[in-house]
Amino acid sequence: GNELLPSKYIVQTCRSKPNQAAGSVKKQTETSKEYNQQNPYIGTLLCNKRLTAEDWQQDVRHYEISLDSSMEFQPGDSLAVLPCNSTDEVMAFLKRVNIPVDTVITSIALRDPSATDSGPRSISHLTFPMTVVELFEKHIDITGTPRRYFFELLSFFASAEHEQERLLYFSSSEAQDELRVYCDREKKSVREVLEDFPSVLPPLEYILDLVPPIQPRLFSIASSWKLHPNQAQLLVAKLQFTTTLKRKRVGLCTGWMSQLQEKDSLRVWIKEGNSRFRLPEKATTPxxxxxxxxxxxxxxxxxxxxxxxxxxxxxxxxxxxxxxxxxxxxxxxxxxxxxxxxxxxxxxxxxxxxxxxxxxxxxxxxxxxxxxxxxxxxxxxxxxxxxxxxxxxxxxxxxxxxxxxxxxxxxxxxxxxxxxxxxxxxxxxxxxxxxxxxxx
Ligand SMILES: Cc1cc2nc3c(=O)[nH]c(=O)nc-3n(C[C@H](O)[C@H](O)[C@H](O)COP(=O)(O)OP(=O)(O)OC[C@H]3O[C@@H](n4cnc5c(N)ncnc54)[C@H](O)[C@@H]3O)c2cc1C
Missing domain, CATH: 3.40.50.80 (Nucleotide-binding domain of ferredoxin-NADP reductase (FNR) module)
Structure with a gap:
């Protein structure tokens, strides 16, 4: 009795000249006191320095990121960072789903204009036109690990019957342990799952239902505004591990940050810390x-x-x-x-x-x-x-x-x-x- 429901968004596109296709972080045109996920501050990387020895397996880094003067934080606060996908990853994804790289998105609108669409799963706040490369580099979490619903929705787009059956099986309640082994333990990305089901071809509008937006990562700020105003310093360990099936994995945000160069941009805002995780009121308290x-x-x-x-x-x-x-x-x-x-x-x-x-x-x-x-x-x-x-x-x-x-x-x-x-x-x-x- 399952039927394919209409996609949440209506997407309009056109094709651009090739030289317009490259995506980059836009410079801030207006400043605002309230930076958040929908309106991040575009900070500049001032320093990216590896602290661990080059021959040591762990890659831990010291970062310095510029902030604007309205962003004064307290010790105990965190910096939220919105990571980007690598261009290579985006190109491989677009190729797999048959979307030409010179596609330009001219609008993304809710199919049901009376529906509410806000919060971390929404992309309604984006401004267009935007290249499809930029959309997938900066906004859509194609390296994230799919959840159960992904398999159910994806099954509608499988042309091979055995693939459709497997996708429906993975979305069933009895298969959830196997899904954990197949997906979570291996930290499989959306693209890798698509590679495992070659007959599946979801259209762009449904890709936006299948794949959620990139979510921010928090990092405890490692500096004091009073000593180092207008910047946040971070101490970040690059997440690297080998899965049960011996695949090497790198965390999205910490991997992306580790290869940034000085003067590169990154989308950040202050996330106030737990109100108890604060220096005591009196400086004399031990x-x-x-x-x-x-x-x-x-x-x-x-x-x-x-x-x-x-x-x-x-x-x-x-x-x-x-x-x-x-x-x-x-x-x-x-x-x-x-x-x-x-x-x-x-x-x-x-x-x-x-x-x-x-x-x-x-x-x-x-x-x-x-x-x-x-x-x-x-x-x-x-x-x-x-x-x-x-x-x-x-x-x-x-x-x-x-x-x-x-x-x-x-x-x-x-x-x-x-x-x-x-x-x-x-x-x-x-x-x-x-x-x-x-x-x-
Ligand atoms: C309040 C707060 C403060 C923080 N402060 C810091 C800080 O100061 N410095 C710092 O380095 N980090 C800090 N973190 C952690 C940071 O937010 C990120 O979670 C972390 O850096 C990894 O992000 P990532 O995008 O690189 O990894 P992701 O791509 O998000 O990958 C992480 C996911 O990988 C999976 N995973 C991890 N290990 C394995 C494994 N062995 N096998 C299978 N799957 C695995 C897990 O599902 C995990 O959720 C903080 C987190 C919070 C909530």
Missing amino acids: IIMIGPGTGLAPFRSFIQERTWMMRNGENLGWSSLYTGCRHRLKDWYYGDELNAAVTERSLTKYYIAFSRDEIEINNRKTYVQHLMQESSVEIWEVLRQGGFVFLSGSAQVMPQNVKDAIIEIIQREGNQSQEDAEVFFAAMERSGRFSSETWQ
Whole structure:
């Protein structure tokens, strides 16, 4: 009983002369106080510097991106970045779906003008004419992984019966485990799925129903506006992994950013952070910051802000930073700068775990929670005085390990039962004296 419904959008196109076909990020013509996904700020890349050694498998980078003066942010805020697809990827996609590369979109309008169309899945805000290359480079997520509905809708455009059957099977509820293995675990892109079903040929209007718009990625801002006005600095790990079937994958946004050159444009806006993930109101309140790997990013902003406060005559309370990397010589970032903050006394203690270097010394990998255990007297003193603890980072098990370490420290140094220590910690969380910002 399934029938193909009309597409959401009506698309009008024409063909351009070849020299008009190249897409690029348009320069901002008007400035606005409110930048967001529909109206991003077009920032300029001021710096793209690899921080990890060239011969080290992880590619972690320091970026500096210009902002306009209306975009002042607080430590703890994030920068939203809208990535682009590579031109090669777009060309391969257009070829696969038989859309000539010199197509120009003259309008995209809702078929039902009374329907509401806003939010992250909408493309109604785009302005035309726009080349089809630009549309797919900047707006349509062709490297994203298709969901169940994609297979159902795609089945209408299969001319080979066995492909239609397989597509319908993948959209059925009994096939969802297999779909996860086929698609999610392999991080298959829309284009790769289309290559697996060669008889399928969806028209442009339905491609816009099949493939959602590119979504922004958030990055914790790693600098302070007060020390570095009109820009945001980021600490970004390029996502790279090998799938079960040994395909090499790179994250869309972090892969795209890593190849940008100075003066290139990128679409950004400020995303206000969690209201609890903020420096305490009084600069004298002691703080503990725990951020291994790129989890260091927001704390570099905290420390820079406190450096500025100190240089402007404020008294600072006690502060410590627990961070970690693998090897002193391969992936230790901002070491000189953080040591300088200790010398200048805007940071009281700087602890860094070199997880792999210290195997020989400790007979195990050393992580932030081990450093915390070794300085537990100090940590308990901060907790007892009503200090704040912040946690940030990307590991899956790290947050729980850190929480367990804190509860153990409360027990041991505060002479409390495990139950009382858990109550103490829960009260810290409730009152906002423990807050975390973690991501996958
Ligand atoms: C508040 C916040 C702050 C953040 N701050 C930072 C920061 O300071 N620095 C930083 O580097 N990142 C940060 N991130 C993470 C960042 O937003 C991106 O998610 C990350 O960089 C990857 O983006 P990408 O576009 O490169 O990857 P994508 O193309 O979006 O790919 C990510 C997806 O790949 C899949 N995937 C990942 N690993 C595997 C695997 N092994 N096997 C199969 N599939 C896999 C998952 O589905 C995952 O959702 C932050 C996130 C949030 C929410």
